[in-house]
Amino acid sequence: MLTKISDWTQGALLQEELQSGEANFRTLAEAIAGAIFITQGKRRHYVNHAAEIISGYWPGPRKGFRLEDASRAGSEGRAG
Numbered sequence: 001m002l003t004k005i006s007d008w009t010q011g012a013l014l015q016e017e018l019q020s021g022e023a024n025f026r027t028l029a030e031a032i033a034g035a036i037f038i039t040q041g042k043r044r045h046y047v048n049h050a051a052e053i054i055s056g057y058w059p060g061p062r063k064g065f066r067l068e069d070a071s072r073a074g075s076e077g078r079a080g
Contacts, residue, residue, distance in 0.1 A: 029048045035055060036050070037051055
């Protein structure tokens with residue numbers, strides 16, 4: 001019984017640390033003036049506000065928008 005409580009407490013603490021780290025990352029990433037795209041394969045995991053402005057990208061389904069087009073979109077206006 002003590003082991004289960006200890007495991008649960010440790011898991012809860014780790015979850016709290018993870019959430020705190022994610023909040024710190026988002027605060028930092030949103031404060032940076034440079035574009036930040038975090039992807040894995042073709043999936044977008046994170047795009048900061050500067051990236052939205054610079055590239056014309058914004059979250060949500062964008063038919064025909066590819067991250068490879070982001071640099072071109074920034075100079076031509078909104079992509080899509």
